[in-house]
Amino acid sequence: MANNEQRRVYEEAVTWLRDHGFDILEAPGTANRVFVKKYNASAAIEKEDDGYVRVFARPGYLIGGEIARLVDKGYQKFLKTTKTEIPATADHLKALHDFSEELKEATGAPSLYNESLGTVSDRYQYDRVEGREAPADPAKPRPWQVKDTGETNKKKRA
Numbered sequence: 001m002a003n004n005e006q007r008r009v010y011e012e013a014v015t016w017l018r019d020h021g022f023d024i025l026e027a028p029g030t031a032n033r034v035f036v037k038k039y040n041a042s043a044a045i046e047k048e049d050d051g052y053v054r055v056f057a058r059p060g061y062l063i064g065g066e067i068a069r070l071v072d073k074g075y076q077k078f079l080k081t082t083k084t085e086i087p088a089t090a091d092h093l094k095a096l097h098d099f100s101e102e103l104k105e106a107t108g109a110p111s112l113y114n115e116s117l118g119t120v121s122d123r124y125q126y127d128r129v130e131g132r133e134a135p136a137d138p139a140k141p142r143p144w145q146v147k148d149t150g151e152t153n154k155k156k157r158a
Contacts, residue, residue: 007108010047016106041099042067045107053107059100061092070096 008016010032017036018024027033032047033056044057060067061079063086068079070088077088104111 007052008106009051010045010053013045013053013106013108017103020102020106022102022106036103037062038102039095039099041096043099043103045103055103055107055109059096059103061088061096 014024014034021038023037025035025037027035027044027046030046033044034046035042035044035057040062041059042057042062043055043059045053046056048054057067058069060069062068063079063081063084066081066083068081070093071078071080071085077093078085079088079092101111103109
């Protein structure tokens with residue numbers, strides 16, 4: 001399979017991002033690392049030793065100045081920060097998806113088919129599966145743990 005994407009060097013990527021409306025903020029205390037922002041989503045990129053760009057902090061939606069991670073709980077996607085967790089709306093997901101696709105184009109990273117179809121979560125946590133084997137009342141055994149004496153299936157005759 002041919003790959004039409006070309007990795008970009010750090011300076012080219014930063015120039016591309018500026019030209020396409022991204023806000024760029026230099027990371028304090030570090031050289032060659034910037035935070036990029038657009039659509040209220042953000043990520044951090046840095047210059048590798050070979051001069052190419054590397055995504056340092058994965059894309060996430062900004063909530064209270066913090067990059068939120070997308071968590072899929074099966075029935076709903078959530079945006080989670082260290083302080084809060086909110087349900088992700090269609091607008092959140094569209095902004096995050098558009099931001100991620102443009103960032104890939106800027107850095108020359110491959111755009112994968114499954115990721116191009118929709119937003120991919122950082123974490124999948126299906127809470128409805130956790131602990132389902134444990135009974136609600138630990139003192140009461142589960143039906144399959146009760147020893148069958150054979151009396152329950154026999155019909156009583158009068």
